[in-house]
Amino acid sequence: MTIVNVQHTHQWLVEHGDYLYRYALARVRDTHQAEDLVQETLIAAIQNNSYAGKSAPRTWLTGILKHKIIDLMRRQVREQPLDHEEALPDEPGMDEFFADDGHWDEKPGFWSPPEDELEQKQFFVILQQCMDRLPKKLAQIFLMREVHESDNEEICKELEISTTNAWVMLYRARMGLRKCLELNWLDK
Amino acid sequence: MLSCKQASQLLSQSLDRGLLRRERIGLVFHLMLCSMCRRFGRQIEAMRKMVRRLRQQIEQDEAVRLPAEAQQRIAHVLATRHMHGK
Numbered sequence: 643m644t645i646v647n648v649q650h651t652h653q654w655l656v657e658h659g660d661y662l663y664r665y666a667l668a669r670v671r672d673t674h675q676a677e678d679l680v681q682e683t684l685i686a687a688i689q690n691n692s693y694a695g696k697s698a699p700r701t702w703l704t705g706i707l708k709h710k711i712i713d714l715m716r717r718q719v720r721e722q723p724l725d726h727e728e729a730l731p732d733e734p735g736m737d738e739f740f741a742d743d744g745h746w747d748e749k750p751g752f753w754s755p756p757e758d759e760l761e762q763k764q765f766f767v768i769l770q771q772c773m774d775r776l777p778k779k780l781a782q783i784f785l786m787r788e789v790h791e792s793d794n795e796e797i798c799k800e801l802e803i804s805t806t807n808a809w810v811m812l813y814r815a816r817m818g819l820r821k822c823l824e825l826n827w828l829d830k
Numbered sequence: 831m832l833s834c835k836q837a838s839q840l841l842s843q844s845l846d847r848g849l850l851r852r853e854r855i856g857l858v859f860h861l862m863l864c865s866m867c868r869r870f871g872r873q874i875e876a877m878r879k880m881v882r883r884l885r886q887q888i889e890q891d892e893a894v895r896l897p898a899e900a901q902q903r904i905a906h907v908l909a910t911r912h913m914h915g916k
Contacts, residue, residue: 648908648909651903651908652908655901655904655905655908659842659904660894660895660896662896663894663895663900664890664891664894664895665889667888667894668886668889669885675896680896680900681900681903681907683902683916684904684908685907685908685911688911690850715831739835740835744834744835744836745834745894746834746866746867749866750869750870750873755880756880762883763840765880766880766887769877769880769881769884770884773881788877788881788882789881794846798860803897809839809842809846812842812845812846813838813839813842813843816842816845816877817838820870820873820874820877823873823877826888
């Protein structure tokens with residue numbers, strides 16, 4: 643066991659700061675939050691005060707960062723006021739998509755994923771814009787599931803929601819995102 | 831027979847959990863007959879793939895670096911923390 647001292651953390655900041663920053667940014671998609679997460683991770687490393695040396699420092703730090711990311715996502719979801727439509731998980735509010743008989747009212751329009759690198763670049767721009775347009779809470783749970791790859795159990799535990807509620811919210815996020823891509827991703 | 835609404839919900843949930851046998855059978859049957867739901871299923875799978883690819887791209891982009899200013903600020907915070915203990 644190594645006692646973490648100031649040289650360690652400074653060296654870690656220099657050697658792994660960029661990596662941790664990219665890792666965080668890829669998941670929270672906000673530069674300021676990503677910077678803060680790097681800082682919190684290194685502070686937690688000091689407070690833990692025990693780097694067991696069993697794994698590479700980068701692996702150890704990434705493990706701490708992962709927890710910090712989940713903490714942040716949980717805080718953000720909880721701080722979101724329940725707006726009217728999101729407060730009713732049993733009423734998915736999907737009526738705009740389906741007729742009374744359950745058939746597509748507004749049929750899913752055609753689009754297909756990008757095929758080459760240039761297209762992919764353009765697609766990513768639209769994809770990010772569309773994620774930003776989702777209601778905050780849905781965007782967070784979607785990020786947690788699809789980007790952070792939390793499983794259902796983790797999502798329900800961290801967000802204190804029921805399994806069914808999680809499925810409904812993920813469904814709504816996917817419906818919204820799919821529609822937004824249909825409208826904005828002009829696939830030739 | 832599942833409605834499109836039910837089929838689309840199951841398609842979404844199949845990305846989050848294993849479907850029950852009877853749900854799977856119902857879904858396969860519906861998809862055989864419904865091109866709209868097949869399209870929906872393909873698209874939400876493509877979304878998952880692209881969202882993860884975007885994440886990997888940012889993770890591996892060497893040009894994305896912790897801004898120097900932030901690095902300095904963090905270095906300062908860490909030094910102060912060490913001085914004052916926990």
